[in-house]
């Protein structure tokens with residue numbers, strides 16, 4: 258894929274923004290500043306970035322419980338994200354959704370979802386709305402390898418293909434579904450082969466290379482926009498952290514983790530950019546400084562925002 262310098266730097270900035278946001282999130286969680294459960298996507302930045310960077314603002318995204326990166330890549334403001342995670346009133350959902358139900362309709366993110374596979378049928382609904390209204394919006398649905406074993410995955414892919422819905426199903430295969438490795442939960446190696454049963458194209462891409470993810474996503478997005486139907490895109494990546502923050506990870510060999518961390522999609526991209534002399538090192542360093550400042554500001558913004566409080570009278574109104 259041949260891209261202008263500005264575009265390459267934008268890709269770098271988004272991946273870096275996700276990485277630093279997630280690292281800060283882990284840190285704040287460990288300090289007891291984030292209520293509830295948190296699942297971070299550290300190490301998986303190429304997937305959200307490679308797909309979302311090619312979407313329009315009015316395109317839809319459905320995400321899952323590990324969705325901070327998807328939201329950031331779709332254009333979310335780190336300040337409102339951080340405030341939401343900290344349960345503050347200036348958060349995207351006024352501090353009431355937290356990490357797992359965050360949404361921002363203005364940028365097309367229809368919501369995270371704590372139910373594994375829960376976003377997949379919703380993405381069909383969003384895509385159907387575009388088809389019905391004859392717009393050319395597309396819908397991207399992100400989910401994990403674990404979700405690819407849920408009934409919702411199979412039912413939704415069948416219907417999407419039958420109705421030629423403009424959806425891109427992006428299976429972010431990080432090798433683990435909670436504490437179970439992929440090979441213990443399914444008999445196929447490439448989840449993309451499942452596309453065949455539903456009569457749609459399926460492709461597996463190596464997530465180490467954000468440009469490969471972009472190339473595959475570009476084809477799928479074009480197909481959806483041209484009203485030719487859905488695609489199943491499987492991106493192979495690796496979950497660097499535990500299933501949730503604080504997970505002791507007794508089930509995972511340390512050697513595997515060490516090896517995986519040595520293949521970092523951001524480092525891989527930087528090496529490529531410098532080796533091919535596509536950008537100056539100083540430009541990357543400048544972005545690093547800007548993103549550090551941005552994430553610090555996001556934390557300050559969130560900490561200065563008042564905590565959301567729970568008013569029981571609201572419940573009484575709901576159940577009256």
Ligand SMILES: Cc1ncc(C[n+]2csc(CCOP(=O)(O)OP(=O)(O)O)c2C)c(N)n1
Pocket residue numbers: 296322323371372373374400401402403404405431433434435496500
């Ligand atoms: C329907 C349902 N079943 C089980 C769970 C418990 N659960 C939460 S996350 C998870 C694993 C999901 O794995 P995957 O889809 O691969 O996503 P990843 O966490 O690897 O990003 C499970 C089993 C749930 N939340 N919902």
